[in-house]
Amino acid sequence: xxxxxxxxxxxxxxxxxxxxxxxxxxxxxxxxxxxxxxxxxxxxxxxxxxxxxxxxxxxxxxxxxxxxxxxxxxxxxxxxxxxxxxxxxxxxxxxxxxxxxxxxxxxxxxxxxxxxxxxxxxxxxxxxxxxxxxxxxxxxxxxxxxxxxxxxxxxxxxxxxxxxxxxxxxxxxxxxxxxxxxxxxxxxxxxxxxxxxxxxxxxxxxxxxxxxxxxxxxxxxxxxxxxxxxxxxxxxxxxxxxxxxxxxxxxxxxxxxxxxxxxxxxxxxxxxxxxxxxxxxxxxxxxxxxxxxxxxxxxxxxxxxxxxxxxxxxxxxxxxxxxxxxxxxxxxxxxxxxxxxxxxxxxxxxxxxxxxxxxxxxxxxxxxxxxxxxxxxxxxxxxxxxxxxxxxxxxxxxxxxxxxxxxxxxxxxxxxxxxxxxxxxxxxxxxxxxxxxxxxxxxxxxxxxxxxxxxxxxxxxxxxxxxxxxxxxx
Numbered sequence: 001x002x003x004x005x006x007x008x009x010x011x012x013x014x015x016x017x018x019x020x021x022x023x024x025x026x027x028x029x030x031x032x033x034x035x036x037x038x039x040x041x042x043x044x045x046x047x048x049x050x051x052x053x054x055x056x057x058x059x060x061x062x063x064x065x066x067x068x069x070x071x072x073x074x075x076x077x078x079x080x081x082x083x084x085x086x087x088x089x090x091x092x093x094x095x096x097x098x099x100x101x102x103x104x105x106x107x108x109x110x111x112x113x114x115x116x117x118x119x120x121x122x123x124x125x126x127x128x129x130x131x132x133x134x135x136x137x138x139x140x141x142x143x144x145x146x147x148x149x150x151x152x153x154x155x156x157x158x159x160x161x162x163x164x165x166x167x168x169x170x171x172x173x174x175x176x177x178x179x180x181x182x183x184x185x186x187x188x189x190x191x192x193x194x195x196x197x198x199x200x201x202x203x204x205x206x207x208x209x210x211x212x213x214x215x216x217x218x219x220x221x222x223x224x225x226x227x228x229x230x231x232x233x234x235x236x237x238x239x240x241x242x243x244x245x246x247x248x249x250x251x252x253x254x255x256x257x258x259x260x261x262x263x264x265x266x267x268x269x270x271x272x273x274x275x276x277x278x279x280x281x282x283x284x285x286x287x288x289x290x291x292x293x294x295x296x297x298x299x300x301x302x303x304x305x306x307x308x309x310x311x312x313x314x315x316x317x318x319x320x321x322x323x324x325x326x327x328x329x330x331x332x333x334x335x336x337x338x339x340x341x342x343x344x345x346x347x348x349x350x351x352x353x354x355x356x357x358x359x360x361x362x363x364x365x366x367x368x369x370x371x372x373x374x375x376x377x378x379x380x381x382x383x384x385x386x387x388x389x390x391x392x393x394x395x396x397x398x399x400x401x402x403x404x405x406x407x408x409x410x411x412x413x414x415x416x417x418x419x420x421x422x423x424x425x426x427x428x429x430x431x432x433x434x435x436x437x438x439x440x441x442x443x444x445x446x447x448x449x450x451x452x453x454x455x456x457x458x459x460x461x462x463x464x465x466x467x468x469x470x471x472x473x474x
Contacts, residue, residue: 012037138190308446
């Protein structure tokens with residue numbers, strides 16, 4: 001059982017920051033202990049009657065597993081009453097349990113981000129919002145800053161096509177509506193700006209309701225960004241990054257937490273493709289058509305995704321069927337699993353056909369999002385091969401107790417998913433040096449993806465370093 005004195009200096013700083021300031025974007029490296037620190041601050045604020053009810057918003061598995069586990073792990077937080085709303089309420093029993101959790105008076109309510117809109121509707125009008133403190137775990141999920149989804153078309157009772165203006169309220173829209181009823185709000189993340197400063201408006205708005213970066217996303221874009229009228233690419237204007245960071249530096253803090261586990265070892269596994277396959281790749285990239293596989297990319301954007309599929313070994317045709325291109329990555333994965341010599345292995349896949357191909361060769365593999373007990377079973381050493389899409393395990397999951405080997409079968413263009421997935425194993429409690437392997441198909445888009453991820457990483461580091469707080473100097 002852990003106690004307050006087990007908190008590290010960086011965690012104590014987070015607690016002090018949350019007690020002192022009513023709104024803050026807190027950036028701490030993944031695995032840095034944000035959950036325990038935030039719970040400690042919540043306990044203090046509840047004890048002092050500064051707040052009455054706390055809402056934690058997190059990715060589904062993090063809401064269901066990580067936060068409740070952390071509450072129980074610490075002596076000073078385990079007495080808090082907790083309600084969890086996570087997962088589909090697809091049975092009468094589950095619906096009753098969800099309604100009871102939302103309608104109760106728990107000190108801390110934990111909700112997965114997909115259920116936030118439902119929770120707001122359950123409580124009714126914004127003025128009836130009962131949570132005066134909100135903690136958003138992995139706030140980058142609110143970076144889009146859209147209050148409503150796109151306009152939708154539907155048929156009315158007369159068979160007429162009607163355009164529904166504005167679409168449905170988004171989870172960002174929910175928080176934007178109830179923001180004035182929230183006394184304290186804290187955004188926690190390890191990746192605040194994976195795509196650069198353009199990601200910061202939505203998060204800043206939830207903290208200050210538009211005071212620093214503008215009341216609307218449109219004004220934010222107009223003031224600090226240029227949009228290419230042909231490619232629609234949005235890029236910062238000269239000096240925009242400096243101006244934006246200067247405006248939000250007082251509501252954002254970045255901690256360079258001390259290392260509690262060694263950095264993982266990153267090991268690229270180069271996979272050569274045959275000359276005929278490489279010629280097919282080059283021809284497809286040039287013409288947007290692969291006649292031999294009956295696959296066509298209608299735009300350059302579609303081509304980018306198709307080329308990544310090609311590198312993995314298959315491609316989707318227009319009718320949804322799968323064209324098998326090569327099996328070199330599957331062979332490389334087999335070799336890595338064999339070299340693991342019985343050690344548990346975490347494998348990140350990119351597409352559904354990747355998943356099916358891997359399962360065909362390894363029928364004993366367990367898929368993370370298909371098992372309710374996958375996290376517990378993995379950490380208990382009961383799973384030899386765990387398959388996960390990076391989006392299903394990117395934020396907050398503690399997988400460090402079940403293994404120390406991760407393999408990227410298929411890469412992602414998303415820096416956020418890439419960094420978050422890589423942080424699942426090298427976390428406090430890991431007893432071995434973590435090895436992360438990348439299976440790279442030579443001469444394909446895989447090589448470009450790694451370059452882009454590195455470039456994005458440099459940009460994000462530059463942004464967060466502007467507000468770095470060195471604990472050693474305090």
